[in-house]
Amino acid sequence: MIKFSNVFKGFGGRTVLEDISFLIPDNKITVIMGPSGCGKSTVLRLMIGLMRPDSGTIEIMGNDITKVSDKELFEIRKNMGMVFQAGALFDSLNVIDNVSFFLKEHKLKSKEEIASLSFEALKFVGLEDSAYLYPSELSGGMQRRVAIARTIVYRPKIVLFDEPTTGLDPHTSRIIEDLIRNLREQTGALILIVSHVFQTAFRLAERIIYLDNKKILFDGDPKDFVELDNTFVNTFLGPEGKKIFFNYNN
Ligand SMILES: Nc1ncnc2c1ncn2[C@@H]1O[C@H](COP(=O)(O)OP(=O)(O)OP(=O)(O)O)[C@@H](O)[C@H]1O
Secondary structure, three states, X not given: XXXXXXXXXXXXOEEEEEEEEEEEOOOOEXXXXXXXXXXXXXXXXXXXXXXXXXXXXXXXXXXXXXXXXXXXXXXXXXXXXXXXXXXXXOOOOOHHHHHHHHHXXXXXXXXXXXXXXXXXXXXXXXXXXXXXXXXXXXXXXXXXXXXXXXXHOOOOOEEEEEOOOOOOOHHHHHHHHHHHHHHHHHHOOEXXXXXXXXXXXXXXXXXXXXXXXXXXXXXXXXXXXHHOOOHHXXXXXXXXXXXXXXXXXX
């Protein structure tokens, strides 16, 4: 469970998040949506402790991370995985070494266990035959799949995705979306996705949090979201967004 309570965050005197509160349960795929610049990435960065709020509390699995030491934060973060938008792979390492990097770096398992867990993660994303290729030899979609394998290899209980399908073609986006759904089904992990791609949001979301104008304007069922008559939401979705939702849900 992730819980934000009365969180404020600003940069250089400009407020980006104003009195944000929400609770993300373990058993649902939650998607945070909102226009560019509304603070979605800031929410993710606060969640993994990369930055601290100006005020308010952020609980991760019952621990308020705004009050813990760096060492305690590191322990809590072992339960969290973040799949970055651009994949952020190490170009000088092949696929399997990218996937096993974190486990090796922190000496979390024996050599044999690391090898077996890494191949298992690669198999999950369907790339076991690409283990010895380098990132430059992979398509954009394959790079994102490696990034997912690299995150799930240490079995985090919470997996955060920053724009997982932005810039991908519809077919590749579907592969990534199916992987995210399988991940939830097979591991029961809490999945939180930040996305402004309507297709991805509406195919995956069991719950939507909509952020705009510094506030949470909606938190609930996707069906209620598209039916909401709110000026900000109407502008964001437009007739096209609503059409996409009803295409996926009828
Ligand atoms: N480290 C920082 N220093 C100064 N301003 C920042 C910083 N991080 C974010 N901001 C500002 O905060 C606002 C929200 O940024 P953020 O990246 O969280 O938005 P976003 O919703 O993720 O946008 P996008 O969808 O375009 O990625 C923006 O105006 C951005 O310029």
